[in-house]
Amino acid sequence: MKTVSLTIDGKEIKAPVGEKVLWAALDNDIYIPHLCARHDNSAPDASCRLCWVEIEGKSRPVTACTETVEAGMVVNTKGQAALRLARTAIELLLASNEVDCASCAKSGACELQKIAAHLKVKLKTRRFKKILRHLPVDSSSPLFTYDPNKCVLCGQCIQVCRQRLGIGALGFAHRGFNRRMTTFGDQPIGQSECQNCGDCVAACPTGALCFK
Amino acid sequence: MTNTKEKTKITEQTRRLLNRFSRKRGNLIPTLQKVQEELGYLPREAMLEVARFLDIPEIDVYGVVTFYNQFRLNPPGKHSIRVCLGTACHMKGGYITLDAWKRRLSIDRGQTTADREFDLDTVACVGCCVMAPVTVVDDKPAGQVEPTKVDGILLSFEREREKRGKEKR
Structure with a gap:
């Protein structure tokens, strides 16, 4: 496989041609916060707005999940402008999240906790007014529970459900603040086309989908 | 709300409308618009039929329908009530009026x-x-529709209905 060499945070690395900066960094133990990116998705959603990096020669930060590696590229994951954007993104996510870590099954393995720690943002950040969605928890599936109040709308479960399994039981519906991951007609997941494979639960970075 | 007979009718009607469209995903919105134009709203069966026709997950149709304001999931009533929540109406208590309508009609927006x-x-x-x-x-x-006026409007509709009922007799 053809490779190109580039520099990320002063570290000289090699990455396959056509690889995105995010995966090149992660493969070389350089962490960049991210929620929505999947390595097997060739058309990234770039919707979580967390993987900001600065690249020499570009005037503004770019999202690492959409940026293809180039020979001689110099990437900085610790630039102040990039971190500021990422911090705002995580703080906005936390502002509409319960952040109920003490009684959450995902605590310790939660991407939100990891990202907040990495960006040095407090989980109980008060920068933005807390507005919660107060949606009912769906425990209709025999395998898992779905708490939409903990969902960050990354879409990982949806991508897994269709790309890997071709089922497409899950998707986004409604608009703006009411947007949520749901099923056709907002039915309980247990009554939808869901086949209970549990792959969506494994893909969920937060406590929104948890095994029972 | 809809019985089996009505459901079959909706499915058949939708199928007939779909004949005019090609099976391209890009046709989703024009298709839905046509179906709504014919049926007045987008019932569950119609959405399922559209999803089957375009060979896309049902939730994708539902996602588009719930995203755009122009699509409705419920049949239109004989009378349409539209509560304004623009800036001025918001300041003047549009939400209180909306709550009054919700309470009186026992439905949500x-x-x-x-x-x-x-x-x-x-x-x-x-x-x-x-x-x-x-x-x-x-x-x-x-104008100036506050909760008391909501009752007034509903009362006038009721009067009208009574009058029509008497004339029929």
């Missing part, structure tokens, strides 16, 4: 009463802010 007499929804400014809070009743904007 975007829904239709069981007797299909009224459907309730919101609009964002109808351009007559002097009259705030505005409720558009059957395409006619009514």
Whole structure:
């Protein structure tokens, strides 16, 4: 496989041609916060707005999940402008999240906790007014529970459900603040086309989908 | 709300409409618009039929329908109630008016009463802010609609219905 060499945070690395900066960094133990990116998705959603990096020669930060590696590229994951954007993104996510870590099954393995720690943002950040969605928890599936109040709308479960399994039981519906991951007609997941494979639960970075 | 006979009819009607369209995903919105134009709303069976026709997950159709304001999931009522929540009406208590309508009709926004007499929804400014809070009743904007006036409007509709009932007899 053809490779190109580039520099990320002063570290000289090699990455396959056509690889995105995010995966090149992660493969070389350089962490960049991210929620929505999947390595097997060739058309990234770039919707979580967390993987900001600065690249020499570009005037503004770019999202690492959409940026293809180039020979001689110099990437900085610790630039102040990039971190500021990422911090705002995580703080906005936390502002509409319960952040109920003490009684959450995902605590310790939660991407939100990891990202907040990495960006040095407090989980109980008060920068933005807390507005919660107060949606009912769906425990209709025999395998898992779905708490939409903990969902960050990354879409990982949806991508897994269709790309890997071709089922497409899950998707986004409604608009703006009411947007949520749901099923056709907002039915309980247990009554939808869901086949209970549990792959969506494994893909969920937060406590929104948890095994029972 | 819809019985089996009605469901089959909707499915057949939708199928007939779909014949005019090619099976391209890009046709999703024009298809839905056509179906709504014919049926007045987008029932569950129609959405399922569209999803099958375009060979896309059902949730994708539902996602588009719930995203755009122009699509409705419930049949239109005989009378349409549109509560304005534009800036002026918001300041003048548009939400209180909306709550009054919800309470009186026992439905939420975007829904239709069981007797299909009224459907309730919101609009964002109808351009007559002097009259705030505005409720558009059957395409006619009514001004200063506060909870007491909600009762008044409903009463006048009831009177009308009674009168019609008497004439029929």
